[in-house]
Structure formats: C-alpha cells, structure tokens
Amino acid sequence: MRSRTFFVAGLLLALLVAGVASYYASSHPDGLEYVAGKTGFLDSAEDSPTADSPLADYQTEGVDNERVSGGLAGVVGVLLVLGLAGGLAWGVRRRGSAEHDQDEQKDEAIH
C-alpha cells in the first residue's frame, strides 16, 4: 500500500469513528467514575474550568441535533489532534533521511 493511500485510509477511519460511530458509544460512567461513585469519592469532583467551551462534553454549542453536534465535535477534535501531534512530530524529526532514500532507491530498482 502506498504511503498516501495508507495515510488517507487511516485518517478516514479516525474521522468515521469520531464523527459517526461515537454516537453509538456507551453512555455508562467509565471505570474510574463508576468506582468513585461506588466507593464514595465522586462528590469531590469539580467542574472543569473549560466546561463552557464550545465543544465541551463532545457536543458542539449551538447545534441542536445530537448526532450532528457530537459528530462535529469529534471531527474537529480529530483534526486538531492530527495537526498538533503531526506538527510537533514534524518539528522534532531527524532532518534528511539519507538511509531511507537509499532504501527507496533499492526498492525502485527491484520493482
């Protein structure tokens, strides 16, 4: 599989998971929240200072349709993480991968 095809397929999968499949996720409390409730420390939780953010709780402010609201928040989140993590990785990477260039030339020679 070519790198571009692989990358596009992976990104599409992430966007589908966050934008569409997330609607069907379980709404039960997660392990930590459940244990906190059972053992009696859930009440010590405080609201996040970002609770008023336009994407808080994976819902888009001003979008009434729950499916669209959640899907949009997921898609924005995926693109935000892709840009930040990809940009960070690009920034700290080794420059000029001579070793790989040679490998690729060898591959081309074989094919």
Next chain:
Amino acid sequence: MHVPDGFLDAPTSVATGVVAVAAVGVALRKARTELDDRTAPMAGLVAAFVFAAQMINFPVGAGTSGHLLGGALAAVLVGPWTAVLCISVVLIVQALFMADGGITALGTNITLMAVVGVAVGWLVFVALRAVLPKRLGSVPPAAAIGALLSVPAAAAVFTLLFAIGGQAPVETGKVLTAMVGWHVVIGVGEAVVTALVVGAVVAARPDLVYGARPLLAARTLEIRKAVA
C-alpha cells in the same frame, strides 16, 4: 480514566504536573531518534486515531464502560517517546476543548495515561517480543498483552495517588480492588482494539510499525541469504 479536578489535592496535582512536564521534556528530545520524514505524519495519524477511539466507550458490565487508553498501541506503532507526545497531545486537547479530564488534573492524566500507560505497554511488548518467535505475526499478540496490562497498571498508580492526596476519606484497599478489578476487564477491550489495529498496520505497512523494525531487519537478512 480521565481524572476530573477535585479528586486529588493541590500538592499531589503539582507533583504529577512536574512528572508530566519532565516526561514530555525528555520525550521531545528522545522522539527525534524515532521520527523522520516518513514516520512523523504517522505520529499525527496515531494521535488522531487514539482521540477518535477514546470517544468510543464500550460497556463492560454492571452499568460501567471503558475506552481505549492507547498507550501501548501508540508505543508499538510510533515508538515509546513519540507515544508519550501523542497521548499527551490527545489529553491536552480533551482537557482544553472538550472538558474531558480536569485542568489541574492534566498532569495526573498525562502521568497515568501518557507515561504509565505507554511505559508499561511498551516494556511488556519488548519483553514478549524477545521471547516470542522472531516473525511479524508475534507483534499483534505482544502488543495486546502490553495493552492489557497497561490499563490496570494506570489504575493502580491512580489509586496510589489517591492514597497520597485523595480529597475524600475513602479506604485505599477498597479503591484499589475496585479500580484494578474493573480496569482488568477494560484492559481486555484495550487488548482487542490494540491487536486489531496493530495487526492491520502490520499487514498493510509493516515498515511503518516501530515495534516491528527489529523483526523486519531479521526478515530482510533471511531473504538475502536465500537469494545468495
């Protein structure tokens, strides 16, 4: 496992904040050895996928759910230091934009999921890779076991932090049993997702799987010997 604000007191939150900053600082230096022009986009993709997967809570019984933490998954795909950066970015975006996980608890969440989750997942993976047959087929099961153990490990470290700086007077033993018990079950889900995703990438592009590189090198040598 996203810890909200308020569970842990200020000194504990500051301490985990220091751990998180130090770990990300070291990871920024060390990730250079794992990243080049080809693998840097992969790091962005892996982080994006972990963010997406964390939106999918799966039920684990008794009205409880869990979701992928992604530490082992990211470590096997892009390398452990890059994985620390990837999971940290996911947690920062979740805390700042989605109000998922607290702000004073951000250091705690990075410590639990980006440091403990990645470290345990990766070390177990490396140990298993050393004893399993030297072929690509060993990579997904080794990653799965690393993923399975990384979740209760993070849950145990949360309990330790709660014993030190918990804001509610709850017996540590009760919290430990419940946290580790439930997170073993969630770890099974973590293992399944990790095996499927790592298996798919190993099948499509084994050269892009950081944890498969030593096995890929061995395979290349074998082919050359056969040709000669």
